[in-house]
Each structure stands twice: as structure tokens, then as C-alpha cells.
Amino acid sequence: MKWSQTHLYTLKEAPSDADILSQQLFVRAGLIKKLAPGIFTFGPVGLRALRKFEGIIREELEKRGLIEVLMPMVHPKELWEETGRWTKMGEGLLKFKNRNGQWFCLGATHEEAITDYVRYELQSYRDLPKNFFQIQTKYRDELRPRFGLMRGREFIMKDAYSFDLDKPSALKSYQIMYDAYKAIFDRLKVEYRIVEADAGSIGGSLTHEFQLIADAGEDALMVSDVSDFAANREVCPAIDTNPVKLTSNQESGAPVIPFFEEFATPNLKSILDLETSYPDLKPLLVKTLFFKEDKPEAKIFAVVLRGQDEVNPIKLKNVFGFSQEPIWATDQEVVRVTGVEPGSCGPLGLNIDIYLDNGVTGLPSVVVGANKKGYHLKNVVLGRDFKATAIGDYRMAKSGDQDPKNPSGRLSAVRGIEVGHVFYLGTQYSEKMNARYLTKDQKSQTIEMGCYGIGVSRTIQAVIEQCHDKDGMIWPMAISPFLVHICVLDVKEKALLNLAESLEKSLLSFGVDTLIDDRDERPGVKFKDADLLGFPLRITLGKKGFDKGVAEFVTRKNQNKIEVPLAQMIEKAIEVLKEIEK
């Protein structure tokens, strides 16, 4: 491909709305261009990266027996009403009417569509298992799109849906996809972790996320330093490594904690204020938070946890079986149940459900709000002074917590970009949509499902978030838009251009795609652009080298330079590329 014959332009400055580096580089190199918030055009070079990644996905999935289909982007309302998601998905679904007044939405995910596609054809146990995939544009009406392709409204996704006879078979399909995803992301040669995760609005019980490690990632992950344990912080179990020790008197069983007493804490509103004013009480400070399920007429409940800990709404959602995260009670509601505004609330004397985080249970006594403005209570003892409805893990895990899989391991927090997600769904969709088959002994059985997604467009940018330097992108071989970038320094020299063209032709016969920069530009411009675009190998053909019979090879990653005799360019290029791939 010649630069002059494609549409390639570069910017020295990034548009002011590009927030993270990978997005700036993508825009500067013309890989993407924003059309509207969260909606992008792919330029020819960006498209090549996209296509290469799609190729990898397709290869690994077809290898494992998946069937490629392509479903529509526009879905009728009735389809989504079958599963109740027309309303449950809320604002995320972009809905609109056609000229006849019929409602449609843009496909945000395709569980309904695929189930509809197969439910009348998959009738016999002989038809199962089957696993379908598609690579297609999704639309989700994100509240706040950002970071370019990372959180777009319109994006390209590979989604797959498995249909199985029973749960064991479905779990087998799950494992196949899990392994396929591993194979796919391994080929990118980037750092990623497979983490335990929350199922979110897709639903399901068994689920893993594939997270590409990057500081700009939107997800907080907890990873172990010794085992392969890794979890999204949303669901990571919180296990203290140095629980507060009971005093020796406590251990002997003597009731050393005196009755609780009130003390004045005027103008101290937050736990932070209390910590500052009473540093010696810091480990005993306990906060009482009030929540309710996100639906009308929901009951208020309290969560009690250490001042230093953060509540984890996802855990609450999962423990209580809510369909969504609980929401904070308003100040008025807090006053209604405690008699006092937030700042001095405590668990004593409440007649609502109180959920006690297990981080509190080791404390001999605690300090809580007195439910009286400007007062707190100390020497409060759990069980004696107030009772909890239930004790559980309701808090966020934090750095230094114990690895749930290996007691000697410690967790640390890293950030990740979710590029893949696998779910075991069970029958939650097939049941609602009546997708059934007949067993050998003629019984009607509900089909077991799984669903599996890869954010294709997100991944190519996420990769660059990890692979770049101050000069630009550094593409991994697997998805690099081109493998070789030939800079012809003197385009008026016909011989040089001819040489570049024949080199491209030869390389292409080895499957090595090449971009020839044939612009009439000064060398510096070409080198800067080559660094920005970041293809693995740059070959410089200049008049000086040509007269000496050599070309210069530069590997993008480490800027290693070697001189190569013109006659050996092809073999050497193949050799260098193989070296880079390692």
C-alpha cells in the first residue's frame, strides 16, 4: 500500500477532547475520527487493525467449532419484551419508532435475537450443542462515552451464544470459550488477567472477565501476588490479614467493656473528621450507612462497617438478590429511621434490618453515632448493645487483603480494561423465550445457554494503551495494521521507488503487508510519522544507503538500527520480524 494512494493523515497535536494516550495516538494517526460522542469512523489504518483482530477471533472460534452468523442491529420491541429487558435495560437501549408507529431498539446485545433465531430449529437433542458467534456493531446509549473506543456508544463486538442439552454440557461450552479467549488474547502478546466478576445486567452465575492491564482502565482489579487469583474489585472477597486483636482481659472472658457512653462530637460529620479528632479511637470507628433497593416503596436497611472500609454495593446487590445495586437513602429517609441527619447515625435502637460487615466482628467494642445530633457512643459491644440481622462480607477488598485462594498471598489493586467476558447463563433466557428441545425419551427440556463477548474495537485501542512510548504506538505483530513501513527518502529517485515497490511485492508473497511512504516529504517528517504509526519494522531506503548498496532496518520497539545489503532485504526482514514476534 502506498501512502499517496490511501487516506492517511497525521496530526501534530491531539484534539483537546482526547483524554487518554491511546485515544490521542489513535486520533493523531488518523485511525479513528469522532463523528459524534462515542461514535467513530475508522480510517483505513484503524480498520486494518480491526480486521486483523477479527481474523484472529474468527480463526480461534472456527477452530473450536463455532458457527458464524450475522444478526440485525434493529430489533422489534416485542422481542425484548419476552425477556422483560425492554424496560429492564433502561436508558441503555436506544429506542425509536418507525413510520408505522412500531417500536424498535438498536441491538445492545443479542441474547434475544439469537434465541429467537434458533428456538424453532433446535428441536431435538440431536441438534445440540451448538455455538454461534457474530462480529457486529452494537449500540448502547452510554451515559457518558469517553476515552475514544474504550467506552463508545457504537462499537464493534464479537458476541457468541452457546446452546446445550444440560448444565454439564453448558459448562463444557463455557470452558471451550474460556480457552478460546485465552488463546485469542495470548496472541496479542499483551498483559492481561482473567478475573472473577459480576454478571451485571446480562445475568448468570458463573462469569469471568478478561482484563487488559492498564492504568487508564475503568475497572479496579484485585490480584494476588502468589496465586492466579484475580477478581474484579466489585466481587472480590474481603479478608483481613491483621484483624484487631482482642485484649488479654477479653480473652480471659472477663466483661471488661463498660456500658456504652455518650460523648459529644460537635461539628464532626464524617468518619474522616472523627479520625482526625480521635486518632486513638480510629481502629474502633464504625459507620452506619443506609440503603434501599432501587424501586418504589423499598425498605431502608443499614449497613455497619469499619470507618476505614468502603461499602460494596455490588455485594449487597448479590447478597440480597436485587436486580440492581441498592441506592443510598436520602437524608430525609435517614432522619425518618434514625431521628437524626447523617453524621451522627448509629445502629442502636433502630427497628430496621442491620447488616454487619464481618470486618467489624473482631472489634472488642466500637464507636458509633448516637442517633443524636453531635454525639457518638463508645464502648458499644456487638450483640450486647445492638444486634445485627446478618453478618457478612459487604465491603470492598483493598490492597493488602488476604488472597482467598492462598492464605499466604496478598492482594494488590491494579486497573484493567475489560476486553472479554464469558457468562454461563443457564436457562434464564431460554425459559422466558420458550427455547426447548425433545430428549431421547421424548421429554421437553429447556435449553442451557452461555454468552461470550469480546470488545473488538475496544481491544485494539486498549492494546495501544499498554503498548506505546513517547513517540507513538508500538503495535504487536498480531494486529499491526502493517508489518513493514518503508520510508522512501528521495521519491524523485525512480530507482528507489521501484526498489520499494518490488520489495513490497516480495514481502507480500510471505504474507508481510507493507506501507510505502512515498510522500515528497523531508526525512524527519517520515520518521516521526513512522514512529507515531508504530509498525514493527521500518525500512529506510535513502539515496546515501542506495549508493552504498544498503538499507536501514529499524525495529520500532527498541529503535535498534542495522544496515542490510539491498540484496538480502527480504530474508533479513522475515528474520527480524520473527525476532520481534518472540
Added chain:
RNA sequence: CGGGGAGUAGCGCAGUCUGGUAGCGCACCUGCCUUGGGAGCAGGGGGUCGCAGGUUCAAAUCCUGUCUCCCCGACCA
């Protein structure tokens, strides 16, 4: 939804307070010159200053309304 900021050439910005011919850098076009790390000189093209209304002899600038975009925020008991 709340808070903050911004809409002026393809991109990055100044000009707005204090009304008076629409500016700068990059990019683009022409010519000369230059050619191994974003050269130089000269000339040039491109704007209904987000939109609507108002004030004024005169509005990018002041007033009113409106739209759009961007950033931050759902840890406080």
C-alpha cells in the same frame, strides 16, 4: 441528574473584561530553496465567530433565550 468549563478556519488556540476592517501556530495551495529526525523564505486559499432574538450608528465582544460539546461527581452518615 448535580457541579464546573467551553463553542472563533481541518487541528490547537488568542481576541470578549474595555463594542469599531477576523487573528496566530500547525495543516493546505503556488513558487524558490532544502533533503537521514516534524527546515527556511515569499505569496495565497479557507470563517454566516454554535443558533435565535435584543441593545447600538456599529456586536465574536453587551443583554436574553436556546442548542451542543467537554470535564468532574453516585463513599457521605
